[in-house]
Amino acid sequence: MKGFFQLISSAEFYRLFSRFSPLPEEEIASGDGLGRVVVENSLKAAEQLPPFSRSTMDGFAVRARDTFGCSESEPALLDIIGEIAMGRPGTEFTLKPGQAVHIWTGGELPDKGDGVVMVEYTHLMDSRTVEVFRPVAPGENVIRAGEDFEQDAEILPAKRMLRSQDLGVLAGLGITRLNVHRRPRVGIISTGDELVAPDQPLAPGKIRDINSTTLAALVTEAGGMPKCYGIIEDNLEKMLGVCEQALRENDLLLLSGGSSVGRRDFTLQVLEGLHGSELLAHGVAIRPGKPTLLAARGNKAVFGLPGHVASAMVVFYLFVRPLLRLFAGLAPTHGLTEIQVTCREQIPSTIGREEYVRVSLEKDKHDTLPIATPVYGKSGLLRPLVAADGLLVIGRDVEGLDRNAQARVLLFP
Amino acid sequence: MKGFFQLISSAEFYRLFSRFSPLPEEEIASGDGLGRVVVENSLKAAEQLPPFSRSTMDGFAVRARDTFGCSESEPALLDIIGEIAMGRPGTEFTLKPGQAVHIWTGGELPDKGDGVVMVEYTHLMDSRTVEVFRPVAPGENVIRAGEDFEQDAEILPAKRMLRSQDLGVLAGLGITRLNVHRRPRVGIISTGDELVAPDQPLAPGKIRDINSTTLAALVTEAGGMPKCYGIIEDNLEKMLGVCEQALRENDLLLLSGGSSVGRRDFTLQVLEGLHGSELLAHGVAIRPGKPTLLAARGNKAVFGLPGHVASAMVVFYLFVRPLLRLFAGLAPTHGLTEIQVTCREQIPSTIGREEYVRVSLEKDKHDTLPIATPVYGKSGLLRPLVAADGLLVIGRDVEGLDRNAQARVLLFP
Numbered sequence: 001m002k003g004f005f006q007l008i009s010s011a012e013f014y015r016l017f018s019r020f021s022p023l024p025e026e027e028i029a030s031g032d033g034l035g036r037v038v039v040e041n042s043l044k045a046a047e048q049l050p051p052f053s054r055s056t057m058d059g060f061a062v063r064a065r066d067t068f069g070c071s072e073s074e075p076a077l078l079d080i081i082g083e084i085a086m087g088r089p090g091t092e093f094t095l096k097p098g099q100a101v102h103i104w105t106g107g108e109l110p111d112k113g114d115g116v117v118m119v120e121y122t123h124l125m126d127s128r129t130v131e132v133f134r135p136v137a138p139g140e141n142v143i144r145a146g147e148d149f150e151q152d153a154e155i156l157p158a159k160r161m162l163r164s165q166d167l168g169v170l171a172g173l174g175i176t177r178l179n180v181h182r183r184p185r186v187g188i189i190s191t192g193d194e195l196v197a198p199d200q201p202l203a204p205g206k207i208r209d210i211n212s213t214t215l216a217a218l219v220t221e222a223g224g225m226p227k228c229y230g231i232i233e234d235n236l237e238k239m240l241g242v243c244e245q246a247l248r249e250n251d252l253l254l255l256s257g258g259s260s261v262g263r264r265d266f267t268l269q270v271l272e273g274l275h276g277s278e279l280l281a282h283g284v285a286i287r288p289g290k291p292t293l294l295a296a297r298g299n300k301a302v303f304g305l306p307g308h309v310a311s312a313m314v315v316f317y318l319f320v321r322p323l324l325r326l327f328a329g330l331a332p333t334h335g336l337t338e339i340q341v342t343c344r345e346q347i348p349s350t351i352g353r354e355e356y357v358r359v360s361l362e363k364d365k366h367d368t369l370p371i372a373t374p375v376y377g378k379s380g381l382l383r384p385l386v387a388a389d390g391l392l393v394i395g396r397d398v399e400g401l402d403r404n405a406q407a408r409v410l411l412f413p
Numbered sequence: 414m415k416g417f418f419q420l421i422s423s424a425e426f427y428r429l430f431s432r433f434s435p436l437p438e439e440e441i442a443s444g445d446g447l448g449r450v451v452v453e454n455s456l457k458a459a460e461q462l463p464p465f466s467r468s469t470m471d472g473f474a475v476r477a478r479d480t481f482g483c484s485e486s487e488p489a490l491l492d493i494i495g496e497i498a499m500g501r502p503g504t505e506f507t508l509k510p511g512q513a514v515h516i517w518t519g520g521e522l523p524d525k526g527d528g529v530v531m532v533e534y535t536h537l538m539d540s541r542t543v544e545v546f547r548p549v550a551p552g553e554n555v556i557r558a559g560e561d562f563e564q565d566a567e568i569l570p571a572k573r574m575l576r577s578q579d580l581g582v583l584a585g586l587g588i589t590r591l592n593v594h595r596r597p598r599v600g601i602i603s604t605g606d607e608l609v610a611p612d613q614p615l616a617p618g619k620i621r622d623i624n625s626t627t628l629a630a631l632v633t634e635a636g637g638m639p640k641c642y643g644i645i646e647d648n649l650e651k652m653l654g655v656c657e658q659a660l661r662e663n664d665l666l667l668l669s670g671g672s673s674v675g676r677r678d679f680t681l682q683v684l685e686g687l688h689g690s691e692l693l694a695h696g697v698a699i700r701p702g703k704p705t706l707l708a709a710r711g712n713k714a715v716f717g718l719p720g721h722v723a724s725a726m727v728v729f730y731l732f733v734r735p736l737l738r739l740f741a742g743l744a745p746t747h748g749l750t751e752i753q754v755t756c757r758e759q760i761p762s763t764i765g766r767e768e769y770v771r772v773s774l775e776k777d778k779h780d781t782l783p784i785a786t787p788v789y790g791k792s793g794l795l796r797p798l799v800a801a802d803g804l805l806v807i808g809r810d811v812e813g814l815d816r817n818a819q820a821r822v823l824l825f826p
Binding site: 030031034047049050051052054056058084085086087088089090091104105106107108143147148149155156163164165166167168169170171172173174175176192193194195198199202203204205206207208209210211212213214215216217218220221234258259260261262263307309313337339340368369378379380381382383385386406411412413 | 443444447460462463464465467469471497498499500501502503504517518519520521556560561562568569576577578579580581582583584585586587588589605606607608611612615616617618619620621622623624625626627628629630631633634647671672673674675676720722726750752753781782791792793794795796798799819824825826
């Protein structure tokens with residue numbers, strides 16, 4: 001055994017991320033921007049939205065003051081000077097006092113028109129005269145030019161992952177190209193003489209590599225681009241060679257293997273043996289996930305993950321995912337949805353380390369908080385992961401949670 | 414105006430989906446299965462997992478009974494007959510009474526070995542003899558062959574979207590190909606003489622098409638494959654021609670355009686004019702989203718969406734997304750995360766229709782429920798959508814929510 005872990009808290013682990021920076025930018029079509037992050041200060045509205053004052057109703061564009069004081073019993077009588085067809089400039093018309101023009105939802109207001117009377121509150125006397133039964137205020141049933149976005153306005157908050165509606169706004173503003181942070185590339189390497197690839201025959205004493213597949217999917221889900229380097233035998237020189245190559249080709253490496261002390265020491269040797277790398281963390285005070293290693297080389301990172309896939313997943317969500325999000329231009333948080341739950345049963349814990357308990361969730365009949373039930377199982381088992389909906393968090397200074405206590409759950413994506 | 418809506422409730426709308434079936438299957442590599450749904454009854458464990466009984470600790474594999482009654486003061490003395498190297502068959506060794514074998518975490522147990530003593534509770538007398546200070550029970554520190562998945566076991570619950578850990582399990586079981594439901598193809602068509610594509614110059618009276626981009630992103634996010642057919646002018650024959658083509662090429666069509674009554678009537682004419690189509694819904698008692706149309710042709714569906722993108726998004730989440738999920742093999746639910754919140758302020762509503770209020774969420778200092786604040790704004794505006802985190806639901810029979818009332822919010826993905 002090569003010395004003990006030097007455990008740090010998860011908060012200290014997060015502070016290590018301050019040395020890493022978002023990845024360089026690349027230009028993409030806006031339509032491909034879902035889940036990407038725009039480079040700060042690269043985005044301004046070059047035009048206003050809407051580009052002109054628009055009606056929000058079918059009816060008549062009017063000078064609002066011409067309708068003041070009108071009512072069912074004393075309608076205002078206005079001269080109809082025409083119709084603004086959809087897609088035609090409303091400014092082809094100029095309203096004089098006492099005039100109105102037919103307009104449709106979304107149509108451009110005429111010059112001097114400042115309100116729209118809904119068709120429901122009008123009556124056509126004849127093709128050239130309309131009765132108006134309800135007054136409109138200036139601006140009523142109108143979205144004015146630039147009301148959504150003024151020219152030069154900031155369009156989105158900083159460090160924001162683009163959502164569907166954000167892409168809609170960009171389309172509306174005619175922004176069809178974006179500068180976004182490059183997606184992180186992630187190399188995945190499994191070690192272990194007992195491992196075989198999932199598609200290979202299973203000799204006695206061998207077991208299929210589960211971690212590569214799981215980690216690749218977690219990377220994809222987090223917006224990264226995984227590349228698997230297969231299963232590397234327990235040979236330091238060979239392993240260092242593959243890691244050097246993978247580190248050249250990626251922004252982040254994930255090493256995972258067995259959970260034996262020998263395997264952990266091997267991973268530590270690899271991280272320390274990488275040319276120019278610096279070991280940042282050697283153990284973290286969480287459970288599961290204690291034997292987590294982090295090294296840096298420039299702006300690149302290498303994680304040594306716990307061997308059990310259940311533990312590796314916890315470390316991925318808590319630490320790898322935030323770093324991937326930092327690389328992509330976001331704040332370095334896990335970005336999982338957190339919800340409040342009620343514990344179905346007592347859950348023991350240990351002072352001095354955070355615990356992340358796999359739980360399944362059920363809706364409560366009474367429509368309050370969901371009920372969380374721990375899905376226990378030996379840490380090498382996969383079935384509890386399949387049954388779980390998320391991770392219940394027990395703080396470092398808490399001895400356990402009582403039945404019916406409230407707690408926080410990080411939902412699996 | 415071409416007749417009134419015949420409003421149905423959202424529950425009635427969902428019942429219309431019973432006529433639709435999941436899409437046919439296709440075979441994919443398991444590694445590409447994230448977010449896909451396995452065809453029912455197509456998946457069984459062909460082998461057991463783990464394939465052999467494995468140690469969960471570094472230490473010594475023993476016959477458990479040989480350790481019964483041992484203690485610090487009276488250790489059991491066992492003969493070491495060798496070491497099971499990682500990846501080597503443990504069954505190369507057979508334990509006789511009084512014998513032990515070195516084993517590492519993940520290693521295969523020897524014949525007749527039924528427990529593992531952690532190295533921490535042993536002391537090497539010499540290279541051939543070990544003292545054991547704590548008894549182990551049969552099965553202790555062992556995962557037995559098939560403990561995770563027995564041969565022929567069901568691996569995943571039915572109608573389950575594959576997650577990272579599920580893919581890991583499939584890898585562990587050597588399942589590298591999957592039969593999944595085909596991803597739904599979705600045609601998107603915008604109508605309106607006032608619309609121009611986002612990359613085109615903006616003539617007076619024209620506005621950029623926002624809905625196509627937004628809907629395409631929503632479809633992608635829901636696991637579908639969008640195809641945009643551009644902006645079709647207000648010409649029934651031309652529109653029917655494009656729709657017929659798009660309906661041949663896709664499983665679902667989304668038509669969206671302006672919000673004028675004329676445009677709605679036009680969309681209705683299109684849905685009724687499609688050869689062999691059947692109009693299933695003409696209006697739904699929700700707000701926003703009332704002017705929603707649904708037609709079917711065989712197992713294909715055509716939605717007429719409200720013109721405002723904010724309303725179209727609500728209808729997408731509530732109705733289009735469930736149908737896409739049904740097509741993909743899931744239960745026809747929206748699949749959005751629902752959370753419980755507290756209302757920051759009073760929110761008025763109307764009896765007789767469900768309301769979906771855009772809200773932004775803040776964490777509460779006191780670590781209970783998040784606080785929801787409505788993001789009001791005219792329905793044609795986009796900025797409220799950019800600011801919102803989800804949709805707060807107000808039931809059909811509720812007149813409004815009081816300040817500090819609890820409510821349900823559907824989170825945007």
